[in-house]
Amino acid sequence: MPHPVKLLYIIDSFTSPYAGTEGQLYKLIEGLDRDQFQPHLILFNCSQYIEQNGFPCGVSVLGYSKLSSLNTWWELFKLLRKKKIDGYQLAHIFFNDPSIIAPPLLKLLGIKSIISRRDMGYWYTPSYLKALRFNAKLVDAAIVNSRAVKEITCEKEGYKPANVHVVYNGYQDIEILAANKIDLRQSDDEIVLGIVANIRPIKRMQDAINAVAQLTCKGFKLRLVIVGGGDPSDLKALADNLNVLDRVEFVGSQSKASDYIQGFDICLLCSESEGFSNAIVEYMQHSKPVVCSAVGGNPECVDDGKTGFLYEAGDVSELTEIINALVEAKDAAETRAAFGREAQRKVAENLTLPVMLAHQEELYINVLNER
Numbered sequence: 001m002p003h004p005v006k007l008l009y010i011i012d013s014f015t016s017p018y019a020g021t022e023g024q025l026y027k028l029i030e031g032l033d034r035d036q037f038q039p040h041l042i043l044f045n046c047s048q049y050i051e052q053n054g055f056p057c058g059v060s061v062l063g064y065s066k067l068s069s070l071n072t073w074w075e076l077f078k079l080l081r082k083k084k085i086d087g088y089q090l091a092h093i094f095f096n097d098p099s100i101i102a103p104p105l106l107k108l109l110g111i112k113s114i115i116s117r118r119d120m121g122y123w124y125t126p127s128y129l130k131a132l133r134f135n136a137k138l139v140d141a142a143i144v145n146s147r148a149v150k151e152i153t154c155e156k157e158g159y160k161p162a163n164v165h166v167v168y169n170g171y172q173d174i175e176i177l178a179a180n181k182i183d184l185r186q187s188d189d190e191i192v193l194g195i196v197a198n199i200r201p202i203k204r205m206q207d208a209i210n211a212v213a214q215l216t217c218k219g220f221k222l223r224l225v226i227v228g229g230g231d232p233s234d235l236k237a238l239a240d241n242l243n244v245l246d247r248v249e250f251v252g253s254q255s256k257a258s259d260y261i262q263g264f265d266i267c268l269l270c271s272e273s274e275g276f277s278n279a280i281v282e283y284m285q286h287s288k289p290v291v292c293s294a295v296g297g298n299p300e301c302v303d304d305g306k307t308g309f310l311y312e313a314g315d316v317s318e319l320t321e322i323i324n325a326l327v328e329a330k331d332a333a334e335t336r337a338a339f340g341r342e343a344q345r346k347v348a349e350n351l352t353l354p355v356m357l358a359h360q361e362e363l364y365i366n367v368l369n370e371r
Helices: 020-031 048-053 070-085 096-109 126-135 147-157 205-217 233-241 257-261 278-285 316-328 332-350 353-369
Strands: 005-011 037-043 058-061 088-093 112-117 141-144 164-166 191-196 222-227 248-252 266-269 290-293 308-311
Touching (some): 005 020, 037 070, 070 088, 070 096, 088 096, 096 126, 112 353, 126 147, 141 147, 141 353, 191 205, 191 257, 191 278, 205 316, 233 248, 257 278, 278 290, 278 332, 316 332
Parallel strands (some): 005 037, 005 088, 088 112, 112 141, 141 164
16 A cells, blocks of 8 residues: 655644634645545644644644744755655645745755635735745645635736636534524514624625614614624724614624524625635525625625625625615515525535545645656
8 A cells, every 4th residue: 555645734823723724724634534645734833722732733833934034944944854854745835924935945845835825815915926926936736715716816926727726615514503503683573694704804894884774774673793803893883873883793703603603694794805705604504695795706605696695895785785685575584594595505515525625635646746
């Protein structure tokens, strides 16, 4: 029986298995076929999570992370050289700074490399792009989590489309237990809107608050529940100014967002940029209708008029009209239920963890076999 392929993963830090990219990386490493692959994680910096919980594979900590420091480059080179001697043949790189530093060193050492891109490049700067376009000539393949991310990666970083592979995020089957459902209503006739996302400007949560304010003025009984970390003070001030502070609830970061999602009637995501939203898939897994901005990979996930509705990011009027339709129409409750059933079916058929793992493992073998 052939020996398993020794495979490196390189990332600057790992703080939580519940975060988007880090969560997918954790599931990938945990689920790899150990008969085929022997993974090892390289971290630029250690984290409290790793120290307290460990990881599903061996971990090496560089101890340096400053991009402009020669020590970072030298220490990573020495570590990669050791891993090369130990038989590691392929490296998969995540996040920004490792994408700058690692490819030239891996190329120099004869280790093949793959980079991952999982967003629409909101972090690009002219200096980053200059280095990334150079590195695109050194990297053997790129993995992206949506067609939209593929398009921006090819356009901005200069990758050839044939070298960029779409592998959608993979999700484990979930058991939705009614006993864990959190009842968020304060009255039986209240409709609960929900957002699961950390509070950041890019998420445009103010649009949802404005929509709630407009619909509340029309007499609708709505409650907006926001599940995610971050400072809510500006959003609370907005809700107060619009006289809907009692209609908006901030519950902070939660380890089991699913308990809250079960209590949502309509799930929202108002972002101005998304690669492929894990929150949307969680909504769909819970058989919930989704209303989200038509940005990035969102239209690849949500079928407009079938599993939910898409609207132009920042268009509060359109967002308000859609929520109105899902609340006011005579058959609104059945429409929401039908959207939710179709959403759950789509995830179960197309976005499973085994499908993601099979595509990743196939790509690793193909890259290794290319001359």
